[in-house]
Amino acid sequence: xIIFGFSSSxxxxxxxxxxxxHCQQSAQVALRSFNYFHLxxxxxxxxxxxxxxxxxxxxxxxxxRDARAIIEAGAADDSDLPGxxxxxxxxxxxAAALIALVLLSGPxxxxxxxxxxxxxxxxxxxxxxxxxxxxPDIEIELTYGVGRVDEITEDGVYLGFSDWQYDSFLQALTxxxxxxxxxxxxxxxxxxxxxxxxxxxxxxxxHDFIWAFSAxxxxxxxxxx
Ligand SMILES: [Zn+2]
Numbered sequence: 135x136i137i138f139g140f141s142s143s144x145x146x147x148x149x150x151x152x153x154x155x156h157c158q159q160s161a162q163v164a165l166r167s168f169n170y171f172h173l174x175x176x177x178x179x180x181x182x183x184x185x186x187x188x189x190x191x192x193x194x195x196x197x198x199r200d201a202r203a204i205i206e207a208g209a210a211d212d213s214d215l216p217g218x219x220x221x222x223x224x225x226x227x228x229a230a231a232l233i234a235l236v237l238l239s240g241p242x243x244x245x246x247x248x249x250x251x252x253x254x255x256x257x258x259x260x261x262x263x264x265x266x267x268x269x270p271d272i273e274i275e276l277t278y279g280v281g282r283v284d285e286i287t288e289d290g291v292y293l294g295f296s297d298w299q300y301d302s303f304l305q306a307l308t309x310x311x312x313x314x315x316x317x318x319x320x321x322x323x324x325x326x327x328x329x330x331x332x333x334x335x336x337x338x339x340x341h342d343f344i345w346a347f348s349a350x351x352x353x354x355x356x357x358x359x
Pocket of ligand 1: 157158190192194
């Protein structure tokens with residue numbers, strides 16, 4: 135059973151100068167209640183917050199518009215209001231860490247496949263290329279290019295490059311996968327560069343060539359999907 139729902143946690147802020155409307159004591163503090171969506175009571179999505187005012191003397195507590203008016207009248211600025219408790223971010227941070235782990239744990243498996251693809255290239259293999267590293271003479275605007283193995287001879291491998299370039303490896307990977315899966319013929323061009331087989335291995339070792347996927351893998355993915 136999955137337990138989930140909405141919850142909130144109130145936090146106390148600074149003391150307000152205005153007296154309590156109920157007991158007239160200057161004992162009011164600003165409150166802020168932070169909503170979140172929880173999964174098994176672990177906050178996973180931080181949602182909005184609401185403002186409140188509580189009297190530490192008589193315990194009278196107001197929320198919403200009435201509270202806001204008091205806070206504003208009490209000349210409390212935003213700094214008087216407490217911030218979201220850090221543990222509300224435990225879920226989002228854990229989720230981000232999990233995603234990062236999935237993305238980064240790939241490489242052990244990926245790096246083996248990359249080394250294999252460099253040693254034994256096949257037509258249709260797609261490489262994300264750090265252009266500055268692999269082709270320093272070429273003029274490019276962004277760091278990562280995408281090359282597809284179009285031809286293989288005894289001596290070398292011809293990579294047809296996409297016109298598209300990217301800031302990050304991940305962008306390049308996502309876009310090239312999408313283009314290849316969607317059979318976007320205009321994504322890869324026939325304009326490219328010959329690399330020797332040794333160069334491919336060298337660049338792969340230096341991480342200037344990052345194996346993205348093979349034609350084979352994409353076919354399997356399409357079947358599975
Ligand atoms: Zn009071």
